[in-house]
Amino acid sequence: MSLKPLKYLVGVLFILIGLGKISYASSISHHQINLSIDLGKKQILGTDSLILEVSEAEVPFRLSNGISIASIKSGSFSLDFSKMEPKEDHGKPEEGSSWTGYLLKVPAGSVGKELNVTLEYEGTYPSIDFEKDKRHYGLEVGGYLNDKSGLLLENAYWYPEIQGQKSLFTYQLTVRTEKGIAVVSSGTRTEKDNSIEFKMDFPTDQINVVFGPYYITRTNYKDIEISTYFTKDDPDMADAYLDKMKEYLKRDECELGTYPYKSMIVVDSPIMVGLGFPEFTLIGERLLTIPDMINTSLGHEILHNWYGSGIYVTPGSGNWTEGLVTYLADHQFNIKQNGQAITRMELLKQYTVATRGKPEKSLNQVGDDDASEDRAVAYQKSTMIFSMLESQIGKKHFYKGLRALTKEKMYHAASWDDFEKAFETESGQYLEPFFKQWVYGKGAPQITIKEEKSFPHILMTPYSISFTIHTDPLFQFNLPIEVQTETGIEKKTVSITKPDQKVFMLLPSRAQEIRVDPAYKVMRRLNDNELPANISIVLETNQELTVLFSKSLSKEARELYEHFLKLSEIKFHEIQELRQANGPVVLLGPPDTDQKIGGWDPKDVPWRWQKDSLEVAGGSVHGGDESAVLSWYGPAGYSQPIVWIVGYSKKGLNSLAQRLGYYMPWSYVLFRDGKSVVRGEWEKHPETLSLRVFN
Template sequence: MISMMKQTTGLHAFFPRVFREMGAMLFFILANLIATSVSAASGGTPDASDVHAEVQYDITVQIDPVGRKIEGRTVITANTPDELTLMLGRRFEVMHARIDGSSLGPAATSGNMRGWRIHGEQQIPRRIEMHWRGELAPLDASLDHQQTLGRNEPASSEAGTFLPDSSGWYPYIAGKLASYRVAIELPAGQRGIVAGRLIEESESGERYRARFEFPSPTGGIDLMAGPYTVESRGMRGTGGKPIQLRTYFHRQIADLAPAYLDAVKGYIELYESWVGEYPFTEFSVVSSPTPTGFGMPTLTYLGIEVLRLPFIRATSLGHEVLHNWWGNGVYPDYARGNWSEGLTTFMADYAYKERESPEAAREMRRGWLRDFAALAPGQDAPLTTFTSRTHGATQIVGYNKAAMVFLMLRDLLGRDTFDRALHAFWREQRFRIASWADLQRAFETVSGRDLRSFFDQWLSRPGAPALVLAEAKRARSDSGHVITVALEQGTPAYRLRVPVAIRTEGGEEFRTLDLESARQVFTFDVHNKPLEVILDPDLRLFRRLKSDEAPPILRQIMVDRTTVTVLLPESGEARNAAETLATKLQNRAPKLVASDKLPAAPSVVIGLRDQVDAWLAKNKLPERPEIVAGKGSAEAWTLSRSDGVTLAVVSARDAASLAALTRPLPHYGRQSYVVFEDAKMIGRGAWPTRAQAVKID
């Protein structure tokens, strides 16, 4: 479920917005400029009074959710002599616009935005005033999560309003961090929120009003509103600092508020003890009528149905709370790679599995390695190029691989040193833009070790080492037995600490072998007679698994851009359902091929049960596995053909059962097989893996 989440505000929203408006080259130039000019940024935190932004927004906005109308007034104070670009969404009508008392003049338009060039001026501050209004798009609750993430329209209905920063719903200065004050006015019964500190709120007659502030530099403003029931609870953070916790929930889930407030309190206490003081004065959980998953400073915005899932409080919620330290408390230097998603995944999702059991943590590591094995050659990229998740491949690298890099670093340095380095990094970089190099420097300083080779190979190189346990043999010695082990990897070689297990007549023994070349032979003693050597038995090394170590999963055909699609229904509802499902599975228009021959490329085959059985038999492929046969209304499974090509098969009882898979099936990419009854998953699993091992005679 964490894969559904998207961190949106702070610089994480700011940079993608700039990227869309200004182009890739300027994006990276701007990132570097900000990295050298911003010394601190925070919001809703009382100890940030000495931090001042060059730009301040004072916004008053009235929203009519039923009529989908918005009207606002903004005063922008710019304490900089720089040339500025003022931006506003093109859908909005400008009623009045002036700078220092003079007309702002005509705007240039590009895409869905319009902009005004404001010449540099030595006399500061400059005051920009704008009165604007417009119509909001209808909020479409039928969209799935991916479609919701892909839209940047400001949308509204009685059930909810979401004005993403990227939609240009308010006038802003492009390329500048800013502090802000926002006053929201809504009809009675509605409540609104933006990131920051709630200063005051009131409801009288037919109107609700609230005022928020974010007093220090940040990247953008997202606004949410709805017919919320608000619950609040106070807590004391480190040093006794008061922190206000709130839920803004739709009536149908209002009963979940106490449990969510308890969970947020627990996460803040956990990460204050692990990292350092919570950087803000509040945190809110806000419900959305769409299947949303967003994280912002001081709040998270989650779909109603997502919040109902019983495991969200134990997983995704903590991930979003932790982003207030990593991502919104220390800003990633996106021009040099976004480290915050990997560190948050490691300290939230993975940490929760470690607390659950060693087996659960190992299974998560197995999932990460399986996911990476599902990528086709050329689909991954160095971690220094990762900015945000755009599709499955970027998540596998930017979240999973990065998290495992932190795991390997902890294994290398030890838990105590690792945690002390994180404390130091937080103390030094809070409310600053920090890079992977800053992280490396913190770990080197605390550990006293040169970590250049570790960070260089894991951050700058795409891919992963492909290790082979090439040989293992034994000989007698005076002290017992001598084992000789040969390890191989590709070139250029990685420097690796390779765990191996030696199964002996007296139990298991473990060694860590320092591999630095393409082939290396190691010799060591064991007391009891060795029977078998096993490579990386606990899956603690990021590497490309061999085919028998990573049987096929559904994600392989989802992320592989060479995947082709065979649709067995020729017409009618079943054909339409099959084509829609293929599009959802691959997140693109499918490349269709004829069903009369076996494709040479990785393939997904979709059809009704009789059609699927006939197609498998015709192509001399294994019939449907017993574990899915005769169960539910639909099933999907993977198989490896004799030529090594991966095939995914989706089979359903009828057209309606096929259509019911459209939403749920794409979320089961880590499985080798899934069984559904209508849209409900009733069975799933992954084909067994087999570790690399060599028996010793």
């Protein structure tokens, strides 16, 4: 499903653009771009005077399919260029790519030198009617030009870039457009009579421009100018965002050091994502009022100015930014709200669901791929690894290591290897085994308990217990264990070094229950009975889903649900009975006339159907533009999680499709007039990894 929860979407810094397989040695070290934007004609005119570091006689570069090149010169001399032939060694565009590759023939004797090149071009971009077209527009929208607003992100290929360039660059961008249009980009801003200039003296990896008729609110935090650029005039919301920005900047400077730039802007956009760039973050207009946005995602985005937009990822070394920023921002907030154990359990749950039965990359292999299993590695697994690392070396050494790396690598690229060295230096610990297993290794262990025996012991302590911890695949780690006895809890940390690890404990009284990793401190795959029933277990995936339509639906009602699936971009196949499915299922529509759905008669569940009315947690939906979604387990138990969706109108189901992705962590949500009126988690929590002891 494409509607991913924003808390896992925001802060995406490096947009997947489908680079070819070949990396070229030539690079651009500086862009000086004059950009004219004609919103009426949906057209841009560009001149890029760039500095080219030449390493081959023919330099490959690319531009949008909608752009035509007027001329390329070096000084007064015209340079020859041609479209790339579709050969593998040219890194040809993949089918469906939105860019065209070119080869620039440089003058003789230029190889190994700097070459000043001026490229003149013009092009058009489509307009998008976001009010009419209610699809969930996200990262696929690199560029658009509407009557009064527009967006030119890096993946719109609106300026020349060398395919596979690994080095960073600086730029100076001058933008001209009609009066009343505000322009946002990274760099020191200078406003003139008919243009605005952005000078980016710090090395960066992309240029992005946003423009529209914004209401602008500005203030300062210390010497940092902070601003909001909102489409609607909403002083209260602007003030709320500015106050939170100050709070996050204060927190981050205290923990990590001085903010690396001179300004910070929150700018809204019709696309339903949150994206972070140096000095500004782009947030979907309809997402601004979601509580999670200002309470967690905004802090995530600001933190990216240190990690991701301040220190970049070394190309090909694995995207460490999302896990680190999620750990420092979202994870710490969730701990304050829910406690450590539940917060870590949620990470493990998301990881387990997203990667189940799928090939998995290691942390140093995962990039910005949009596959749910890759995102789970980049976000959830990476966050857990940083949590385990801090636990191993201590909070003091952890933050000292971060500050040292930040100071050394700011405005440069860093890899997992740089983190290993920084944490080793500050902690004095040898961390190669940790990084080799958790960062450079794939997957995570799944743990089960086997062969429990409890008996009186011949020594002074009257009781003992023995059992086996089975780990598949084998990882080596320290595993916390608790044994509940008649008189209290006995704790032990076991070093796991073999697939079947024998554990023996002396106890003061008779054992009642064994609990393994009760606080979820170990990166692992959860067992089925440890997974809570919530929406994400079924819907947080890009895979084809199993769908069951209620037999009570009329033809017209069924069409509403089919439109919901299309709008949500859910790929599915249909079944008639729940017993036909072995895994997750989406149920659509109210129960059949016999109160069953797909042959299933839910018993002892925390909701109630009264004809077409659904009652959950003191709330109900029963008609009009209302809708609801709830999660549970089907008749097959933990191996068959379900999500049940009900709506009564096209408007209600459309509204649900647009918002559902942001309520993935909940067990149930009821919507009225496009807003959630009831939401929550079931009181029954999942089982921990435990084993009852029968004496």
